Structures are given as C-alpha cells and as structure tokens.
Amino acid sequence: MNKLKFLLFNVVFFFILTGNSQVIAYDATFSEYAISTCIDLTSLNPVVKGHQLNYVVSYHKLLSEAQTNSNVLPPFYSYQSLSETLYARVTNNNDSSDYATSEITINLSPLPCCPPPPPGYNSFNYCDTDNDGLIEVYLPNLRYIVAYGYPPESFCDIDVSEINIQYFASQEDLDNGSNPLDEIYNITENTEIYYLMTNTVSSDSFQAQFGINIETCNGLDTDGDGINDYDEDVNRNGYFEDDDTDMDGLKNFEDDDDDNDLILTIDEDYNSNGSALDDDINGNGIADYLESNATLSNQLFDVTVIDIYPNPILDKLNINNTVSDLDIEIFLIDINGKIIFSSKLLPNISTIDMTSYKSGIYFLKLKTAMKTSIEKVIKL
Numbered sequence: 001m002n003k004l005k006f007l008l009f010n011v012v013f014f015f016i017l018t019g020n021s022q023v024i025a026y027d028a029t030f031s032e033y034a035i036s037t038c039i040d041l042t043s044l045n046p047v048v049k050g051h052q053l054n055y056v057v058s059y060h061k062l063l064s065e066a067q068t069n070s071n072v073l074p075p076f077y078s079y080q081s082l083s084e085t086l087y088a089r090v091t092n093n094n095d096s097s098d099y100a101t102s103e104i105t106i107n108l109s110p111l112p113c114c115p116p117p118p119p120g121y122n123s124f125n126y127c128d129t130d131n132d133g134l135i136e137v138y139l140p141n142l143r144y145i146v147a148y149g150y151p152p153e154s155f156c157d158i159d160v161s162e163i164n165i166q167y168f169a170s171q172e173d174l175d176n177g178s179n180p181l182d183e184i185y186n187i188t189e190n191t192e193i194y195y196l197m198t199n200t201v202s203s204d205s206f207q208a209q210f211g212i213n214i215e216t217c218n219g220l221d222t223d224g225d226g227i228n229d230y231d232e233d234v235n236r237n238g239y240f241e242d243d244d245t246d247m248d249g250l251k252n253f254e255d256d257d258d259d260n261d262l263i264l265t266i267d268e269d270y271n272s273n274g275s276a277l278d279d280d281i282n283g284n285g286i287a288d289y290l291e292s293n294a295t296l297s298n299q300l301f302d303v304t305v306i307d308i309y310p311n312p313i314l315d316k317l318n319i320n321n322t323v324s325d326l327d328i329e330i331f332l333i334d335i336n337g338k339i340i341f342s343s344k345l346l347p348n349i350s351t352i353d354m355t356s357y358k359s360g361i362y363f364l365k366l367k368t369a370m371k372t373s374i375e376k377v378i379k380l
Helices: 011-018 041-049 063-068 171-176
Strands: 004-009 028-030 055-060 083-092 095-107 122-127 135-138 163-168 184-187 191-199 205-215 303-309 316-321 329-333 339-344 348-353 360-367 372-379
Touching: 028 041, 041 055, 041 083, 041 095, 055 063, 063 083, 063 095, 122 135, 135 205, 163 171, 171 191, 329 348, 339 348
Parallel strands: 028 095, 122 205
Antiparallel strands: 004 303, 055 083, 083 095, 135 184, 163 191, 191 205, 303 316, 316 348, 329 339, 329 360, 360 372
16 A cells, blocks of 8 residues: 655644745846936836736835835836835735835936937747747736836826726727737737827827747756746746746756745646646646745654555545544645545545546645645546
C-alpha cells in the first residue's frame, strides 16, 4: 500500500505565518527628463504590481497615507522637486484590507541645452514561444504615455475618476468610440493598438498609437526552470528583465524558484503537462509558481499526519484521520478547478468512491478554520 503523508501545520504557527498580507508591492523609480510639469505615475504600475494583475495601485506622499489609503495622488502628478520619495499601495481588488506598500523614487534630470526630439512611434515585441500563433497582452502595463512624452498639461493633477482610458484596434473605431478592446487582449498577428485618454470634465483628449509584434523565438531558458525567458514576463509588459516575484534580487528568468517557496518552479507543474504556467490550484488567476502560499508540498514544522491512500487510485480513495478533534472539510477538485465532491472529514477513515470518475489528475483539498492544504491524486 502506497501511503502519502499529508501534513497539517501546527495551527498557531500557521496563523502567525500567514496572518500578514499576501499582496506584494515592489519598489520602483521614475527616472526621466523633466519635460513637463507633471509625470505619469501609472507608468510605474507594471513594476509596482508585478505579476498581480487583479490589483489596483495608488500613490501617496506619506507612508502613513499609503497604509490608510488616504490622500491618493492623481495619476499625472505635478512633482515638487527633481528628487522626491513617494509611496505606492497595492490593494487586492477583492479585499481592500489585503494590501502592501512600497517606496517610489522620483529621480528627474534637468533638460539638456536643447528640447528633446519629438517622440517617435513605439512598438512592443512579444515572443510566441509555443508557436500557437496567440499572444496574451495586458494593455494597461504597456508604457504608452512615456513613449510619447509626458501627459498634456490639461491632465495634470486631475482625479483618476475624471480620466477615461480606452483601447481600439483601428483609428476608425477610436473616432467612432466603438468596439473598445478588453484590457487583456489576445493577439494573433502583428497589431496596431490605438489609445484614447479623455478628460471627462473638460473633454480634452490624448491619442497614441503603438504596435504589438509577434516573433518566433528560440527556446532560451536561462535558469533551467522549464519556462522560456520570454514567458517569464509575468507583468505582461513585453519586457522580462523587470520581473522579480520574490524580490530576492534575481529576476524571474534567472531564478529557478520564482516565489521562494523552496519548491523549484519546474516541480510546480502540478497537472504534469510540461509547463508550470497554467497550474493554479487555488483558482485566483495567478500561477502557483508565482505564489509561495499556493503549494502542494508543505514545509515541515510540528505536524499531524493524515494518510491518503492508495495513490494512484483504482476505485476508492481512503483518508485516515487521526486528528478527530479538528473540524476538517474535504474537497475533491478536478483539473479544471471544479469541486466534484465535498464532505466533513470523519474520525478514523473516510472514503471517496471514484469508480465513476475519469482517469486523470485530481486535487484533494483539506481545510480547517485557519489552514488549507492540497494534495495531488491520480485516478487510473
């Protein structure tokens, strides 16, 4: 009988370990020429948020204001000097109490003797590493404003609620205000994107155009973690050298454990399809290799043992509960994240009849009031 040891942490230790916010906020620097009276703080969002796409960023003058989410600075901020320190707050869209803060450095340089040349056309190159002809782009993370100079004076210091931003696939759609694109946009060929920013109070507008190019790239994997360097662009801004998920000084393309959970990225391919990019056992939209709290292998501290057997499974999955004083729920989840069975874990042995289930990979989740653990099981 092949028994897998399923480990539950000491509950008190786990509460201390995970009681803090899981949101990450990265330090960032705005380093440009002082061309305009205001700067585009939102151009820092890709670095400040990193891989966390479903999060909002706000900027503040004081750390205390970032912590309380008060006195939010306008997105186009009129700087007070060429060198300033501000603070960013990254907040979970689904839970405003879940946030983190970081330090923002403004480091502007005086204009040289002559005005800079007019901004030129900008394009972003994305690599189709799996050769499927499809690229997913997060449009707000492309630095469309900085590429064309600084925002017009009429946008300086206005509230974010007074700014409307839209993306279009053609100039005609932009002119007509029709068929705006989703922020997460799938590209199947070299594409032009038309950007429109409108001041909803004054009706002033700003337009820009940039290109997104698809390239076929060789399989470069610097850190040997099974993920192509170009796919380690987790903030989807077309530039993989600004991504450092665990903030250890190693960029993701140099780091074979991107979330520093002591599990190699290459081993977080839980659905065993050859890539860790699509494994998301907690269903929050972030791949598990980018989340230290999303893991099938828990680190050892004081533990209580629950036996799960057999694995692989022919017909019935047995769960031997030796901690009957804990209130534990069990969930069986298929590879698509759908819960197909749930129950309270009984004292001694509970059994899940999997005779009618298709062969493949499933996830068994055990949950207490303050702890969730997940184990991969295989149905033959």
